[in-house]
Amino acid sequence: MTDAARSARPPLRRADLRRMREALDAAPATILTVCTGNICRSPMAQVLLRASLSDAGVRVHSGGTHALVDHEMTEQAQQLAVTHGANATDSAAHRARLLTEALLNESDLILAMAREHRSHIVQMAPAVLHRTFTVREFARLAATLSDDEVRNGVAEAGSDAGARLQALARLVGRQRGMVPAQPDEDDVIDPYRRSQNTYDLSASQLVPAVAEVERVVRVALG
Template structure:
């Protein structure tokens, strides 16, 4: 039996309740020792159907070009795994839509047109980071911003191209073996994946600027296409290792 606030009350049989009342009528103030009180063990809360299986956050500046492209592309690729993918901007143009060019390129590369059209920019907050297992930024400046905002995420924050470059050194089997002690919780496995991929830092040489996705905002169609050409392969590599971790 539960109160309205969900707490569980002890179960007492009617005969025992009668004996308690008789004891009180005779002036006794303590519960008779032989009266058993049965308190059922608490039941674990059920996991809601369709609950997210881990969370990935993509980050850029205005949250209207690069990070929403990454968001909707990853969401489409990981939808069957139930992974939650969202995005935010360090200096977001709050409530603005994705630019038309970004929407077109995202859809052309496999994103859901409805997701792309529904996007509205939002400002990155500490709360967004607290709810995230893996952070993928579009450039090193965003990675630095995230870590300054939430230092605890240092080992779980990468630029998306950096993450892809490091992940490419690990086979699917190596990912699975590396996560063998991570348990079955999807969020925990994503966090462990970040640690595993981060352990490859320093093993694969790269020019730092090769880890950034170029910002196409208010620039030519060619720049938008260049930005997408840098982002799309990185998203594909993210999908591969996330699948190895969760599927």
């Protein structure tokens, strides 16, 4: 755009600036879930969190480090998600997409399904380090915090939902080392192309973690 074109543009009115600020303030808190293909674990986490936080104004989406782009969730993953409370229509509508730096940067809390995904995320976007966890790691650390500790820990973030969710991530991150765990206890097993028993095991690891995420997110945003 030329300088003449810029100067010809009318200045923003005060009302326009107010509406822009209001739109930014109204932006929802955003959670991103990440796995490899984005057809089993991360979309299960996505649709479960969407269902459990549907009344909290939280945006939940997902991506895959090596996504099978445009593929649906596997049938087993859909069935398990719905069994554990996800919306059937939402589960059926999912289409896999590739994880990008833009998706990471716009997310206030990033929940990877395994340590390999957490490492990939941080290499792709180092700035999101302090808001990136595996979902089981986040749940394990969050469980050490009472509701009052969560409320007090995010209070300085003010009323902005995204800022409060990022403050929650920092608060939970400070709990590292408080609850020792074996490294593989922070991963959700990959069930892709494996038995129904493996799918069931994967869900048994994921569902309690999602419930703990819901608890502390609700408290932080309440």
